[in-house]
Amino acid sequence: MPTLSVIMPTYNEEAYVEAALRSVQFADEIIVVDSFSTDSTVAIAEKFTTKTLQREFDNFSNQKNFALDHATGDWVLFLDADEQITYPLQIEILEAITSGKHSGYKLNFLHFFMNRFLYHHSSKVLRLVKREGTKYTGLVHEKLHVNGSIGKLKNPVLHFTYKGLEYYIEKRESYAWFQAEQLQKKGRKATLFLLFTKPTFRFFSSYFLKGGFKDGIPGLTISAVNAYGVFSRYVKLLLLQRGMK
Numbered sequence: 001m002p003t004l005s006v007i008m009p010t011y012n013e014e015a016y017v018e019a020a021l022r023s024v025q026f027a028d029e030i031i032v033v034d035s036f037s038t039d040s041t042v043a044i045a046e047k048f049t050t051k052t053l054q055r056e057f058d059n060f061s062n063q064k065n066f067a068l069d070h071a072t073g074d075w076v077l078f079l080d081a082d083e084q085i086t087y088p089l090q091i092e093i094l095e096a097i098t099s100g101k102h103s104g105y106k107l108n109f110l111h112f113f114m115n116r117f118l119y120h121h122s123s124k125v126l127r128l129v130k131r132e133g134t135k136y137t138g139l140v141h142e143k144l145h146v147n148g149s150i151g152k153l154k155n156p157v158l159h160f161t162y163k164g165l166e167y168y169i170e171k172r173e174s175y176a177w178f179q180a181e182q183l184q185k186k187g188r189k190a191t192l193f194l195l196f197t198k199p200t201f202r203f204f205s206s207y208f209l210k211g212g213f214k215d216g217i218p219g220l221t222i223s224a225v226n227a228y229g230v231f232s233r234y235v236k237l238l239l240l241q242r243g244m245k
Contacts, residue, residue: 053070203226
């Protein structure tokens with residue numbers, strides 16, 4: 001049977017990391033790559049992992065690629081510390097890597113916010129891949145590259161990233177700088193037209209097209225904050241263009 005490595009980047013995740021690590025104990029190897037946490041994240045991780053590594057954070061892709069160099073499994077599952085694998089998904093993962101039908105699989109993420117799961121704000125992301133030849137590129141919302149076809153798994157990953165409104169806004173702010181820098185490297189320019197249309201479309205897509213309105217106030221809140229995050233990204237791109245960072 002093919003072997004499975006789990007890679008989990010961490011930084012000050014003591015409240016969530018144990019539950020995440022417990023949910024992947026079925027894996028053959030568990031690797032945590034920590035960005036020098038100042039809480040008890042590392043002490044907790046060492047109880048449940050095969051390898052606990054530390055590396056100064058520079059960007060998301062480099063952090064995960066560093067851990068990839070230490071992985072030995074035939075397959076790799078990338079999981080964040082605020083995510084959990086359910087038992088039905090565990091069975092589905094093991095069946096998928098045994099079948100060899102695809103070289104990678106997108107997982108369905110069910111997000112938890114304001115004490116409820118958002119069933120109309122789920123997302124599908126490539127996280128389960130054959131290790132050979134795979135790598136990440138990009139600074140934030142990094143892209144995972146894999147050689148071969150990509151399938152989809154049905155059962156969801158439980159995602160507890162939205163720890164509160166203030167936390168979520170801060171997260172969007174921190175991501176915005178990385179995203180603005182990426183846009184600048186691609187030669188993109190911030191304009192008044194983009195500052196208006198990009199956030200507007202993000203809200204419209206999240207709230208109406210994807211059915212966020214069916215998730216009540218939490219759905220409205222997430223749609224609004226995501227739109228703000230896009231606005232912040234292009235404002236920061238404008239600041240970078242003018243040398244004002």
